[in-house]
Amino acid sequence: MRQSTMLRRLPWLATTAALALLFAPHDNARADEKSDLIYKIEGRLRDAASALAYLPGDAGESPIDRARDYVREAHGYADQLRQVAGDDSDARRVAENFRDIEDDWNDAAKQLRQLKGGQRRAEPVATGCTTRDEELKRRAGDFGRANDPDGLTELPRLASTAQDATRRELDELRAHDGRMDDYADDADDFRGDGPWRDLASATASVAQQTFAVWRKSWESAQATCNNLTLGVEHPTVKQVLSDLSNSAGGRKAVIEQLNRDARDLGSTLAGVSEDSGMGSVERAKALLQSIERGVETLGRTATTDRETKLILEKWPAGIRQLKEALDDLEDLKVHQHDMDPLPEKCQLKERELKDAIARNGEDADGIDELPKLAEQLAEPVRAGLAKADERMREEEGDRDRAKAISASEGPWSDIRAAEQRDADETFRTYEDGYKKTKDACADIVKGSNSNIMNEALVNLKRRAGETGDALDREVATWVEAARRTYLLDCQAMETLWQAYCGTDFEPGDDGADERVKQTAASLQSQMQGKMGPLLAQLDALTPRVQALVKKRETRSRGETLMAMITKEEARLDRLQNRGVWRGNNNINTQYAAQYGKDRHAAEWSSRSCQVPVSRDGYAVFPGGVHDRPDCIIARSGQCEIWEFKPDSPTGRREGPAQAADYARAVPAYYTNLLRRDEAPDALHGGAAFMAELKKYCFDKDDNAIVFTRSDVFYYPMCDKQYVCEQ
């Protein structure tokens, strides 16, 4: 139903008119009751508005409490009105709207309480400023009257302390003003028509008045504190400083202090690289600050003798340069000894690996287990070295900036030489540590390919072959032969490739599928044929192993050998007489898995993929069903994610889903790390890959890592012939 503009703006008017018009004579009693209740609601809300009007002049919040009591009374009448409203929709709306508007009023009342509570927040600050100002003026007066040159250094310090405290308090008041403004705005947002109109208007009015009282008090505090915010420009301080520095004794004292500070600065800087902590850098910074203050003091003198003039002309540039250089020297100093403990850590890891090799002795299990340990030990070293490389680049930058000082006037020549020498020496400590770390970690960082590991593996393999127990060797040989019966060898892979891809279809031939089936069946049959004789060998082998199990001293070894035999025997028993092998044993599945593995490795190499970090490695990116992309690249003009898949109908449907999963999970992973300023782990490319991502794939607008392509490469199953390498 459409309403006129006036009625939409003033629903209360519409309600009252409707009530007046709609009540028929037979309903007079009910109509009177409704009118009476509405009258009472209007009255209580007017009372609330009147009570609230006292708020600005009141010492506390009691006008808000009184207004709240009137509103609650009106609430009671609104409840009664709801009960007698019957099917009179207008009366019902009046009663039901009441609660919503009352909620809004309660919110506005909370804002008014906040306003009232914060109205006098500036007064203690103003009082504090007055006290501080009087104290500062008293101290300045004392120095001035005694013509005490100490005032030249002491007064700026006192003025600066007072300035800091005052600014802090005024900043807090500024923040308070922002909050007060919000309270006033929020209270002013309260809207209500009909009987609420007066209360809405009163709320807005007292909010503004209370806010105005606060503003006035704040402005007054600012005026009271103004001189203190000027620091050494405080009129009294400035005058006394001027008087003191214009006296010859005062100026002389300042210059002497400056020269003393400069000498101290030079010798302090000379000890930075030898300092075991940060004390010398901090002291150098404090001395530089003192020199800066002294030059400022001297700058206020009216008399300009030659020495004063020279200092004022030459020293500020040196101060500015050294300030910046000290920050860089500080960085150098912070990281100076970062590398020191690392060579030993790498040596410890090497020792740990050597101990593990020694503990393993001649156990052939070590051939599998020790390389895993070597990789575990190498992992944190790789991450640490990547960080060290990054830090090395930063150190070089810090050193160059720390040396960038050109001032050479008077004591600045020594200061400059000390700073430059120190930057070099501090850098050199890091550099030495870096080189030692690189040397000490050079082998362990190679993980399973380290020299220690390779040497141990050569020995283990040689011992297992040459000096191992004859029975161990026989069991190992039997197990190896058993595995060869059900795993496709290279020749079989070639044969299957030919069946899949190598023969042209000729009219009258069986279909390609049939040819593959026949080839697979033939291969399986050949493999099964080798299982019987192997199983027969166990008649002789098993009793010898059982004999070992019976003896206490050889039981453990015997049980290990028996477990190896039992596992393979069960598998051969199962596969020997089965029709078509299933699951992972299925000939075609084995072929596809091996072919796919080889193709993945070939694609990974040819595209120079950066993640996964090795051709047979993987990196997990959580977020979707598919979480292991085959290839991620971050190079100039190439930010890409690739999946490699065999070209098949189902593969073509899976491909887009995989590409879509990677398109969101991979950038999400790296962006989250980027925003936390963290590097990915080594499996995800480490700090070096993150640097490439930042360089080539960072989108400033979205503050995110963005890939220009997430796609799938479908490799045909026949485009590369499977050939056994000779």
Add this chain to the structure above:
Amino acid sequence: MSNDAAFVSCRITVEHDLGDAAAFARGFAALLSDLRLTPGKVLIGKKARALKPDLLVAGIIDGDTQNLAVWNPETDGALMHLYLRAGDQPGIEEFTDRGSAVVGRASSMAALERLVALLHRHFGLLSANVAGHSRHTDAEKEAVRQGVAGTWPPEVVDRIAWDAMKWRRARTKLIRLSPITIIGPAIWATLPPMPAFDPMPRVTDLGDCKVLTAWPTLCEPRDPAFLRATRDLRAWLWPFTIQNPADHVDNDPAPVS
């Protein structure tokens, strides 16, 4: 509208994740036949199975299913990649392009409109771009964008890769003017009143979405005649699109002399 193209591509971008999964799943299952997706297969997670309505409904309702693919395995059969929900991996939602893709016969246009209306009810439609294609593989590339098998001219690959890269912009802007562009209420509200064009596009309602039909036949997205005739309309619409450089009127194909 007469259809010259054999296939239709439709890329649909939506506002939020699936709300009432059961109601949507039932509605979607009822459309499969009209969309010619049956007899078909469905890929939920990593497992492809024969498409059965109860399996599909259960897959859509399952809160772990983030997207699924449905296709008719016959040559050049219809297919759909359907977005459902972002999943609960922290931070992943920010990087989720809520896009679905449909490829079908041009004759299934009516069913496609019903599908868009269904998606709007349950996901809130931002926009949908519909175009015609003579080759199934072109339609698939246009709609699915990534992971599609085949080869296309570099300008097609680059244009679509750009769309895929700038998917964030499609949260508030149209992707481009297509022969048929369906505009959700949020984006429609950002467009100023449309001036007169010759030919004037037809605007019809699809629920509270608008269907902007800019060309009398369902043609290719870069059909030269379509681009020539809609040059002014596209120039007017340009500020309200993701502004793929390939779509700028300055990059229209030169007229054949």
